[in-house]
Amino acid sequence: xxKIAVSLVLAASLGLxxxxxxxxxxxxxxxxxxxxxxxxADAAVEGAEVATDAAATATDAAADAxxxxxxMTEAAPAGEAExxxxxMADAAKxxxx
Numbered sequence: 001x002x003k004i005a006v007s008l009v010l011a012a013s014l015g016l017x018x019x020x021x022x023x024x025x026x027x028x029x030x031x032x033x034x035x036x037x038x039x040x041a042d043a044a045v046e047g048a049e050v051a052t053d054a055a056a057t058a059t060d061a062a063a064d065a066x067x068x069x070x071x072m073t074e075a076a077p078a079g080e081a082e083x084x085x086x087x088m089a090d091a092a093k094x095x096x097x
């Protein structure tokens with residue numbers, strides 16, 4: 001009878017130890033998942049900021065090109081129009097970089 005009681009106590013102790021280890025592993029997995037989710041969200045925000053900056057740069061370049069086109073239409077002599085067209089093309093190249 002004593003051997004059975006010792007065996008039951010030993011089995012209960014082993015079961016408790018196994019459950020405690022599983023809880024710790026679950027907690028670590030949950031923490032790792034939360035950290036990975038946070039890092040992914042941060043990367044998405046950084047990507048959105050870069051895209052916004054690129055869009056702002058493109059908008060500024062388009063506004064500059066529009067202004068130069070307006071200047072070009074005001075230019076009467078053909079030589080001056082060609083010079084303005086060259087400036088506009090150079091500005092577009094710079095904006096595309």
